[in-house]
Amino acid sequence: MASIVFDQVKKYYDGETPVVDHLDLEVRDGEFLVLVGPSGCGKSTVLRMAAGLEMVSDGEIRIGGRVVNDLPPQQRNVAMVFQNYALYPHMTVRRNLEFPLRMQKLPRREIARRVSKTAEMLGLSPVLDRRPKTLSGGQRQRVAMGRAIVRDADVFLMDEPLSNLDARLRIQIRTDIAALQARLRVTTLYVTHDQVEAMTMGQRVAVMRSGKLEQTAPPQALYERPASVFVAGFIGSPGMNILRAELASDDNGLAARINRFRLALPDDIFSRCPTLEAWIGRELLVGIRPEGISLADEHDDAGIPAAVRATESLGHETILHAAAEVTTVAFDAQTPFTAVTETPILSAVLRGHRPLRHGEPLRLSINSGNLHFFAPDGKAIGCPFHP
Numbered sequence: 447m448a449s450i451v452f453d454q455v456k457k458y459y460d461g462e463t464p465v466v467d468h469l470d471l472e473v474r475d476g477e478f479l480v481l482v483g484p485s486g487c488g489k490s491t492v493l494r495m496a497a498g499l500e501m502v503s504d505g506e507i508r509i510g511g512r513v514v515n516d517l518p519p520q521q522r523n524v525a526m527v528f529q530n531y532a533l534y535p536h537m538t539v540r541r542n543l544e545f546p547l548r549m550q551k552l553p554r555r556e557i558a559r560r561v562s563k564t565a566e567m568l569g570l571s572p573v574l575d576r577r578p579k580t581l582s583g584g585q586r587q588r589v590a591m592g593r594a595i596v597r598d599a600d601v602f603l604m605d606e607p608l609s610n611l612d613a614r615l616r617i618q619i620r621t622d623i624a625a626l627q628a629r630l631r632v633t634t635l636y637v638t639h640d641q642v643e644a645m646t647m648g649q650r651v652a653v654m655r656s657g658k659l660e661q662t663a664p665p666q667a668l669y670e671r672p673a674s675v676f677v678a679g680f681i682g683s684p685g686m687n688i689l690r691a692e693l694a695s696d697d698n699g700l701a702a703r704i705n706r707f708r709l710a711l712p713d714d715i716f717s718r719c720p721t722l723e724a725w726i727g728r729e730l731l732v733g734i735r736p737e738g739i740s741l742a743d744e745h746d747d748a749g750i751p752a753a754v755r756a757t758e759s760l761g762h763e764t765i766l767h768a769a770a771e772v773t774t775v776a777f778d779a780q781t782p783f784t785a786v787t788e789t790p791i792l793s794a795v796l797r798g799h800r801p802l803r804h805g806e807p808l809r810l811s812i813n814s815g816n817l818h819f820f821a822p823d824g825k826a827i828g829c830p831f832h833p
């Protein structure tokens with residue numbers, strides 16, 4: 447086992463625009479770290495550089511303390527699992543599992559021992575003599591995992607290994623992979639664009655955008671204390687509502703003014719977030735999770751008047767998108783904190799099934815105990831736990 451360290455790593459394909467920029471990241475010994483981000487942000491490139499399939503343009507990659515920049519893939523002792531599995535169609539499952547070990551010229555008995563142990567661990571023993579095309583998608587996925595496991599590699603590198611599976615199987619296998627990794631304790635760097643996979647599988651999650659790391663933290667910390675509006679919008683479904691507001695202190699206490707509405711803030715807000723005080727009288731962005739918005743009594747003057755635009759009923763909860771007199775901003779995934787789009791839509795997650803008609807008027811109430819504050823450039827305002 448070994449740690450993987452990216453030290454100021456850069457990658458250019460064209461010599462000009464880096465697709466990976468100043469990457470500093472450590473996957474600790476035995477850790478399961480998920481690298482997540484939108485399509486094209488550079489995740490696969492990071493993984494392929496660690497595997498040795500792509501050259502590093504600048505900086506250093508160390509695996510188990512050893513600089514691997516110039517080592518060919520086979521000398522890095524890493525095992526990679528790809529999205530398309532890359533199984534040999536003309537070989538049986540047994541042959542597919544044996545293949546990497548034969549390449550290493552291991553003794554036959556050792557090969558047989560490892561293959562049978564791995565097959566047993568993954569429930570593949572009954573299908574060892576079958577060809578990949580006769581297997582289900584889930585079984586094929588397990589063969590691909592098996593081919594990584596037999597090698598006794600120091601680290602696993604996985605690039606979207608579940609994206610070819612249907613939704614139900616994906617849920618089952620993501621639990622299996624996390625359990626398997628916990629058992630084997632092999633340092634794992636796992637790439638996905640799916641925030642649910644990231645949140646459920648990673649011990650820590652690194653969020654990447656446009657070649658740069660936005661934040662690395664345990665899943666719950668990402669959810670509770672996103673370092674930027676980008677992370678706030680990416681983690682959670684629907685993402686956080688980000689509203690233009692002004693922080694005001696008046697006779698009635700402290701408030702966030704959101705258009706013509708006054709959202710009273712809790713008295714202890716400065717003790718929780720001291721640097722916020724410097725923002726009184728200034729424009730900032732207020733983040734509200736959809737779970738923090740509920741339906742207010744229709745006579746409640748504090749409620750924000752809104753009209754139903756769309757609802758999505760999931761049975762146990764209803765996602766409501768409602769138009770209101772607020773300005774919700776969204777940041778582009780590619781450009782650093784520009785290209786803002788503005789809409790008047792608030793998203794809320796309501797418990798249970800709520801049949802609501804399109805256009806139906808209602809009032810929304812915001813739970814002010816769980817707000818997030820961001821500077822206009824999208825970075826979280828330095829609450830104690832913020833970087």
Ligand SMILES: Nc1ncnc2c1ncn2[C@@H]1O[C@H](COP(=O)(O)OP(=O)(O)OP(=O)(O)O)[C@@H](O)[C@H]1O
Pocket residue numbers: 459465483484485486487488489490491492639
């Ligand atoms: N061989 C290459 N030559 C030139 N540009 C490349 C090459 N490979 C990738 N890129 C570019 O580098 C950027 C990052 O690509 P990468 O495949 O790492 O993204 P990704 O985050 O894995 O995306 P996805 O979620 O779609 O797999 C993209 O803009 C891509 O077009």
Ligand SMILES: [Mg+2]
Pocket residue numbers: 489490491
């Ligand atoms: Mg990719």
